[in-house]
Amino acid sequence: MKAYKTLTQKTSGEGFTDITFLVQEKLKEMLTENTSEKTDQNGLLHLFIKHTSCALTINEAYDPSACRDLEKFLRHLAPENLSFIEHTDEGPDDSPSHMKTVLTQTSLSIPVIDGKIQLGTWQGIYLCEFRKSPKERTILLSFH
Numbered sequence: 001m002k003a004y005k006t007l008t009q010k011t012s013g014e015g016f017t018d019i020t021f022l023v024q025e026k027l028k029e030m031l032t033e034n035t036s037e038k039t040d041q042n043g044l045l046h047l048f049i050k051h052t053s054c055a056l057t058i059n060e061a062y063d064p065s066a067c068r069d070l071e072k073f074l075r076h077l078a079p080e081n082l083s084f085i086e087h088t089d090e091g092p093d094d095s096p097s098h099m100k101t102v103l104t105q106t107s108l109s110i111p112v113i114d115g116k117i118q119l120g121t122w123q124g125i126y127l128c129e130f131r132k133s134p135k136e137r138t139i140l141l142s143f144h
Contacts, residue, residue, distance in 0.1 A: 001040055003030035007139040011054070011129035014093075016067040020124045023047065023141065024117055030143050031115050041115035047125070048107040048140045053097035054129050055104035056139070061124025074100045074130070090131075097130035104128055112143065 005026045011017055023045070031041055049056050060066035078099035080092040087095040108125065111118040119125070127137055 001043070001143070003033070003143045005030050005141045007141060009127055009137050009139065011127065011131075011135050011137060013132050013134055014129055015071060016057075016059075016126040016128050018061060018124050019127050019139075020061065020117075020119070023125050026141050027112065027117060027143060028115065030141070041112065043112050043144050045110045045112050045117060046107065046142045046144070047110070048142075049127070050138045050140060051135075052101055053094070053131050054127060054135070054137055055101050055106055056108050057104055057126050057128055058108060058110075058119065058123050059126060060122055062122045067126065074103065074128075077103065093130070093132050100128070100130040 007019070007022055007026050009017060009019060009022065027045055047056055057070075059070065075096075078096040080096050082096070085092075085095045087098070110125075117125075127139070129135060129137070
């Protein structure tokens with residue numbers, strides 16, 4: 001079975017948004033919409049974010065301070081005040097947001113068993129927004 005869905009998520013600006021529940025819900029929709037064929041609920045869920053200034057990650061979901069530390073770490077690695085930055089078409093956070101994306105991931109692959117994403121005990125799926133202003137982000141999900 002091959003299934004595809006799109007997840008649209010609004011962000012409130014720079015930061016990590018836990019989308020684990022939303023991803024599981026989209027997966028459930030994909031598995032239940034194909035009722036004409038016997039649905040195999042085991043496979044691989046692939047997520048791809050269709051933007052260049054944000055990313056996806058699987059990380060600590062128990063303690064919110066872990067995400068805050070990651071946000072600070074990425075701001076430290078790619079600050080806005082680097083003297084060599086040229087690309088500022090959309091503001092001073094433009095090029096640093098792309099740098100942070102290079103350090104993270106634009107896609108994830110997650111095993112699915114019995115219709116449930118298989119994350120570790122403390123893991124969650126995050127949309128990492130690197131722009132300061134609110135955005136609407138699109139994530140393509142495919143299940144195979």
